[in-house]
Amino acid sequence: xxxxxxxxxxxxxxxxxxxxxxxxxxxxxxxxxxxxxxxxxxxxxxxxxxxxxxxxxxxxxxxxxxxxxxxxxxxxxxxxxxxxxxxxxxxxxxxxxxxxxxxxxxxxxxxxxxxxxxxxxxxxxxxxxxxxxxxxxxxxxxxxxxxxxxxxxxxxxxxxxxxxxxxxxxxxxxxxxxxxxxxxxxxxxxxxxxxxxxxxxxxxxxxxxxxxxxxxxxxxxxxxxxxxxxxxxxxxxxxxxxxxxxxxxxxxxxxxxxxxxxxxxxxxxxxxxxxxxxxxxxxxxxxxxxxxxxxxxxxxxxxxxxxxxxxxxxxxxxxxxxxxxxxxxxxxxxxxxxxxxxxxxxxxxxxxxxxxxxxxxxxxxxxxxxxxxxxxxxxxxxxxxxxxxxxxxxxxxxxxxxxxxxxxxxxxxxxxxxxxxxxxxxxxxxxxxxxxxxxxxxxxxxxxxxxxxxxxxxxxxxxxxxxxxxxxxxxxxx
Numbered sequence: 266x267x268x269x270x271x272x273x274x275x276x277x278x279x280x281x282x283x284x285x286x287x288x289x290x291x292x293x294x295x296x297x298x299x300x301x302x303x304x305x306x307x308x309x310x311x312x313x314x315x316x317x318x319x320x321x322x323x324x325x326x327x328x329x330x331x332x333x334x335x336x337x338x339x340x341x342x343x344x345x346x347x348x349x350x351x352x353x354x355x356x357x358x359x360x361x362x363x364x365x366x367x368x369x370x371x372x373x374x375x376x377x378x379x380x381x382x383x384x385x386x387x388x389x390x391x392x393x394x395x396x397x398x399x400x401x402x403x404x405x406x407x408x409x410x411x412x413x414x415x416x417x418x419x420x421x422x423x424x425x426x427x428x429x430x431x432x433x434x435x436x437x438x439x440x441x442x443x444x445x446x447x448x449x450x451x452x453x454x455x456x457x458x459x460x461x462x463x464x465x466x467x468x469x470x471x472x473x474x475x476x477x478x479x480x481x482x483x484x485x486x487x488x489x490x491x492x493x494x495x496x497x498x499x500x501x502x503x504x505x506x507x508x509x510x511x512x513x514x515x516x517x518x519x520x521x522x523x524x525x526x527x528x529x530x531x532x533x534x535x536x537x538x539x540x541x542x543x544x545x546x547x548x549x550x551x552x553x554x555x556x557x558x559x560x561x562x563x564x565x566x567x568x569x570x571x572x573x574x575x576x577x578x579x580x581x582x583x584x585x586x587x588x589x590x591x592x593x594x595x596x597x598x599x600x601x602x603x604x605x606x607x608x609x610x611x612x613x614x615x616x617x618x619x620x621x622x623x624x625x626x627x628x629x630x631x632x633x634x635x636x637x638x639x640x641x642x643x644x645x646x647x648x649x650x651x652x653x654x655x656x657x658x659x660x661x662x663x664x665x666x667x668x669x670x671x672x673x674x675x676x677x678x679x680x681x682x683x684x685x686x687x688x689x690x691x692x693x694x695x696x697x698x699x700x701x702x703x704x705x706x707x708x709x710x711x712x713x714x715x716x717x718x719x720x721x722x723x724x725x726x727x728x729x730x731x732x733x734x735x736x737x738x739x740x741x742x743x
Contacts, residue, residue, distance in 0.1 A: 284354050284623040289575070291622040295478075296356075299621025300629025302482050303358050306615035306656065307342075307630070309432075309513055309649050310360045311637055314338040317366050318605060323374040323382070324541075329530065329603060336526035336638055337602040343634030345595045345607045350627030352591050353584045356617055357569055357609045358630040359595050364557055364693055366605035373550060376542050380535035383600040385547065387534060389554035390596025390606065396559070397589035406563060406585065408721040413701050414567050414580035415670050416681040420688040420697045421568035422663025425611050427689040429656030432649045433462030434512060456509025457501060458650040461492055465654035473618075473658065481619045481655050488651040492516040514645040526638040530603040549735060554596075556732045558606055560695040562592045565609045572663050573617045611694075614659040615652075676712060680705040699729035 281287050286296060315334035322328045338361055345359035365386070373382045396402040430436040434456060439447040449455050454463060465488035472480030493516045495501070504510040538547045570582035582588075595607035616626050637643070667685075672678045684701030688694055706726040709717050731738065 280625065284350075284625040286623050286625060289622040291620060293625065295620040296623055296625040297629050298479055298482055299356065299616035299619040300358075300626035301616075301633070302485065302619040302655065303356075303613050303616030303621065303626065303630045304633040305482075305485050305647055306612040306652050307358060307360055307610055308637065308647060309652060310342065310363075310610075311335055311339050311634075312514055312645065313363075314361045314366055314604060317363075317370050318603075321370040321374055323378045324376055325378050327379060329379055330527070333527045333530045334604060336528055337530050337604040339634050339637040340526065340528065340531075341595075341598050341602045341604045341607050343631045343638070345591075345598055346631030346634060347628050348594070348631075349588070349591050349609075350624030350631060352624075353588045354624035355566075355570070355575070355582070355584065355588060356573055356613060356621035356623055356626045357566060357588075358613045358616070358627055359592075359607045360610050360634075361599060361605045362558070362561065362608040362610075364561060364695070365554060365608075368553070368557065369605055376546070377538040378535065378541075379603065380533050381538040381541065383603050383605075384534045384536040385538055385550050385600075386554060386606050387597050387600030388536075388551050389558055390593050390598075390600060392551070392555055393558060393593030393596055394590055395593075397586065397593050400586070402559070402563075402589045403586055405721055405725055406567075406589075407579075407581070408719040408725070409580070409702075410705065410722075411578075411580055412670050412677050412681055413684060413698075413705060415571070415666055416684040416701060417564045417694075417698060418568035418571045418663055418666045419670075420685040421564060421611055421614075421694060422572075422660040422666070423685060424660075424688040424692075424694060424697075425614055425663065426657045426660025427692075428611075429653040429660065432512065432653035432656070433466070434459035434509075434650060435462060450509065456504075457495060457499065458492070458504075458509065458511050458648060461488060461495065461648075462650040462654055464488070464491075465651050466657055469654055469658050479619065481615060481658065485647065485651060485655060488654065489516060489647050492648050492651055493518065493646065511648050511650065513649040514647070516646055516648045516651075518646070519643065522643065523639055528602075532601065533603050534600060549738065553732070553735055554606070556699075556728065557693075557695045558596055558608060560698045561693070562608045563589075564694040564698050565611050566592075568611070568663060569609070569613055569617060571666055572614055572659075573622055575622070612656065614663060615655040618655070618659045618662055676708050676714070679708060695732075699732060702726045703729050703733075 315331045318334050319329045319331040342360040369382050436446050469484030496516050501510040504512050570576040575582045599605050599607040680701045683704050684697050687700040688697030703726045706718055
């Protein structure tokens with residue numbers, strides 16, 4: 266009589282155990298799919314970041330090269346995303362932060378050189394790492410009331426959706442003081458790319474309502490294929506004021522698949538700004554970078570962790586301290602590579618909506634960013650109008666968190682309302698958080714509930730007052 270055959274093992278493999286895939290109710294295939302969707306939603310940064318940074322000459326008349334910035338953008342995003350995924354096991358991907366890169370191009374390099382600007386970015390990152398490593402950043406995180414943490418999630422959802430509507434060409438600037446934003450062109454969806462955005466949005470929404478696995482990815486693939494076919498037939502080309510073409514990338518099959526990345530910008534930093542514009546002016550620039558970086562990242566991670574179902578009742582999530590430290594390292598790395606401060610991207614919500622729950626998805630996204638250095642022509646196949654559709658759906662999912670906030674108390678309703686609305690209206694997560702913090706403290710202070718305000722919240726609210734008034738303060742400093 267032969268002994269019974271052993272039952273097949275159902276124990277998770279090493280990758281599953283390390284990233285806690287099964288423990289979080291996910292699968293390896295689902296994580297890979299989520300990581301791919303996150304990359305598709307974020308890939309535009311490889312094109313957009315060099316457009317922003319290379320399009321402005323610094324105080325010395327020098328500019329950053331487009332191809333060099335594109336290469337370091339993909340390199341830094343890849344390395345930091347993989348590092349974050351392995352260290353924290355969280356499904357949040359990294360790339361150059363749009364708020365900070367625009368601030369550098371518009372407000373900083375008119376006073377300093379690009380290497381000096383990147384030196385300030387590095388200093389900002391070092392300060393964030395110190396705050397995180399000493400636990401102060403965690404203390405500030407814990408001091409935020411739960412209602413505001415939830416409001417941050419909802420606000421980021423609206424912000425993501427607004428980004429999607431703008432990228433899709435559905436919401437556009439009118440060029441008027443009132444209304445400043447309108448529907449499409451002259452109040453109608455008048456371009457083929459925007460029409461494809463709408464159709465892709467409806468397709469993804471329908472697939473998700475039907476609970477089709479991979480609904481977001483399927484919608485993005487179908488939308489991209491249709492976009493490539495449309496471009497091949499009608500040759501819409503890039504968007505101009507006269508013609509409604511594609512916004513950022515034209516969906517065509519590249520003639521060249523491989524490119525050798527130029528990494529010559531790595532290490533091109535300087536701390537000469539303190540001598541060029543003075544210590545006080547340099548400190549104010551670092552302060553602005555610090556506040557934007559610090560609270561943008563905190564808000565984004567809070568929102569994404571709730572959307573992924575990883576947050577506790579008080580809003581904290583696994584390996585929070587490690588996440589805060591690595592996020593600071595992203596700013597250091599971005600300065601070192603001249604790609605601007607790298608931080609958690611709200612577009613990670615697209616992968617989370619697809620099912621990503623662990624750092625395995627993040628690692629997949631990071632690997633794809635590293636490949637993008639050599640396959641940069643491929644990153645332009647998916648037009649922003651198609652990727653934008655996923656962002657709107659994810660924004661709707663995050664909006665659902667508002668049900669957890671008790672809005673019957675006006676002292677809670679008003680700060681929550683300001684947090685949620687200021688984010689998309691000012692195109693800044695940090696601004697929304699600041700409006701919520703300051704209003705929370707002021708309302709409770711004047712209504713006799715001072716004891717409900719922690720000391721740290723007082724300090725942070727005061728810091729935001731300085732942050733909002735930094736223009737006059739910088740002028741006063743000279």
